[in-house]
Amino acid sequence: MNYAKPRIGLVGSQGSYGRWLRHFFEARMGLEVFGRDPSGETVLSERALIEAVDVLIFCAPIRQTPAVIQHYVKHAAGIERKQLWMDITSIKVVPVAAMLASQAQVVGLHPMSAAPKSPTLRGRAMVVCQARLDTWRPWFEQFLAATEADCVHADADQHDRIMALVQGMVHATHMAQGAVLRELAPAVGGLEGIRPFSSVGYELDSAVTRRILASNPAIYQDIQFENPYVEPMLERLAVHVGALCELVRSGHDTARQQLREKLLDKSRVYVGEQALAEGSYAFERLGYLLADLREPRYISVFLPLDRPGSLRALLSAFEQRGVNLDSIHSSRSAEGELLFRMGLSRDCDADALRDAMLAIERDGIGRVVEAAGVDVSSVNP
Structure with a gap:
């Protein structure tokens, strides 16, 4: 086992993160990389890939990852006991549990962005779920340093709870915005008719919505369906949107006051003065940036x-x-x-x-x- 210059295996090597990781390990860390992917890289069988590497990384689609890991656990049959297994997935509880069924050391990873065009993850967060890590720790720390990511450590359950808000809620609201625009925008000239009237807030929201619609839909499907904490979040979101609709429909002065109290004042107190000031300043900076780019x-x-x-x-x-x-x-x-x-x-x-x-x-x-x-x-x- 070569802990200094391990051989890297990528399961899902032809996907966006598989391709990025291959370049990262080869160009930045000088390591030899082996891959397997049903979309064009099948020279090595599952067993042969396991035998060829020291570190095995799963970067398969979210929905498929647990079953893929279980498949590799069966093929490994104990030869993985000195290896390090990791996954690159937006859900952590189920993939990490699947890897723990092996005898390998286990870490779950979640870079908080699509595979970047830059050579490292500088300026991006990456969640690290250390489930079983011992002899591989020194190399793993070198790996994290090489990524230049802003690493945040969490257990798998904490990660999934937070992702229901950071990803599930954000994606859900923007997918809904896309549907509303599709239904109502044609009556006012379509998206091109709206564009000259854009505020900074609309432009930022519109950019996120278009980014989601331009990306692989399977990712957004899986984030909604595979994280068990998304459904209760959606229920709370629906409650508040429904309540807002009822208040606006009533049109009474008391409804206006209730909107302010429930959706503005209470949340303002929860967020806190310092965070509010920081958020307002960040919004202003983004507004200046958009003006420069226009x-x-x-x-x-x-x-x-x-x-x-x-x-x-x-x-x-x-x-x-x-x-x-x-x-x-x-x-x-x-x-x-x-x-x-x-x-x-x-x-x-x-x-x-x-x-x-x-x-x-x-x-x-x-x-x-x-x-x-x-x-x-x-x-x-």
């Missing part, structure tokens, strides 16, 4: 990740030519490249901007990905 005059530049001082050189290219920047934000393209998006002053000179763009490319500072809102096509290089 600015039609901007330039996006890809910078190499491994060149210290490249951002300074980029900004200098604009400064030397008198190009004023209204904002600058970092993000990632659909392909995962790190981009800097810079909003341009409304009086930006096209000649100066074109010169800066040429210098960025010519001097190897970066690659201009996009320029919008300023006509530079007629400017000679």
